[in-house]
Amino acid sequence: MANVKCLDPGASPLHFFGAEVRRLRERAGLTLAQLGEIVYLTGSMIGQIETAAKVPKDEHIPRIDTALGADGALVRLWEMVKRHRLPAWFRRIAHLEATATEIRTYQALLVHGLLQTEEYARAVLGVMRQDDLAAMVEARLDRQKILARDERVLLWAVLDESVLYREIGGRATMGRQLEHLLEFREVDHVQVQVLPFSVGAHTGLPGSFTIFSFANHPDVAYSEGYEDDWATIDPQEIRGRSLRYDLLRASALSPADSAELIARVMEERYEHHPDPDRRPVA
Known part of the structure; x- marks a missing residue:
């Protein structure tokens, strides 16, 4: 007998939706592959929708609803699902980063994790706890491998100017961190912009946030809090x-002008000069 994953419809609205898809599919006597063929998806994708491992696109829902004879019930249910938080496992930042095709992020306080040096990451992660700090730093640096893979994610980061002046880990650590940001100047799939103080009030005042775009499911808006x-x-x-985000990007300095500002702050505030032997970012 095939190993069928047990569902927990009460885990989240997305899990409930998946459980309903499975219930209706089994009532219709269809296999995963058969339903997939009808709605132009793979059987594997149908299985991942049923187990809440993947979020379907809006365009998939009416086809699945019709194929399963749900008479619009899945379409109506999907409208509710979209307005609720995603399951906790899906909100894990490493999963979102690893599966995204494009990441757009505004950072009001810190350099984004994908752009952090080891020393900067250690200072950030060690503020409240020292236990397992080495493992946490290693995990953060491991996430950065997505910037060097063959199918590279497009990362667009807008940093508030205050990020350049917030002395995380000391002057030497900040100098090296800003130098690291400058190494992305020649990397087409990583764009860094600085939102200058002169902009005044702006659309990012409520705080940092990130938008993830994917090839096979809807965009995800993401932000972090103190505990969740x-x-x-x-x-x-x-x-x-x-x-x-578009308004922030339009208000920010261009990538070239941002690099000039980063270089100036690096040298004037932290008295750090580029290391000629430092390897460029791939």
Whole structure:
């Protein structure tokens, strides 16, 4: 007998949706592959929708609803699902980063984790706890491998100017961190912009946030809090965050002018000069 994964419909709205898809599919006497063929998806994708391992696109839902004779019930249910937080496992930042094709992020306080040096990451992660610090730093640096893989993610980072002046880990650590940011100047799939103090009030004042885009499921808006994180695929939320981000990107210095500012702060504030022997970012 095939190993069928047990479902927990009460775990989240997305899990409940998946359980309903499985219930209706089994009632219709269809295998994963058969349903997939009808709605132009793979059987594997159908299985991942049923187990909440993948988030389907809006365009998939009416086809699945029709194929399963749900008479619009799945379409209506999907509208509710989109407005609720994603399951905790799906909100894990490493999963989002590893599966995204594009990451757009605004950072009000810190250099984004994908752009941090080891020393900077250690200072950030060690503020509240020292136990397992080495493992946490290693895990953060391991996430950065997505920037060097063959199918590279496009990372667009807007940093508030205050990030350059916030002395994390001491002057030497900050100098090296800013130098590291400059190493991305020649990397097409990583764009760094600085939002200058002169902008004044801006659309990022509520705090840092990130928008992840994917090839096979909807965009995800993500932000972190003190004890928990928040993620949604609600189209209205995505549109709102996307507008905020576009306005931030338009208000920020160009990547070239941002690099000039980073270099100036690096040398004037931290008295750090580029290491001629330092290897460039791949």
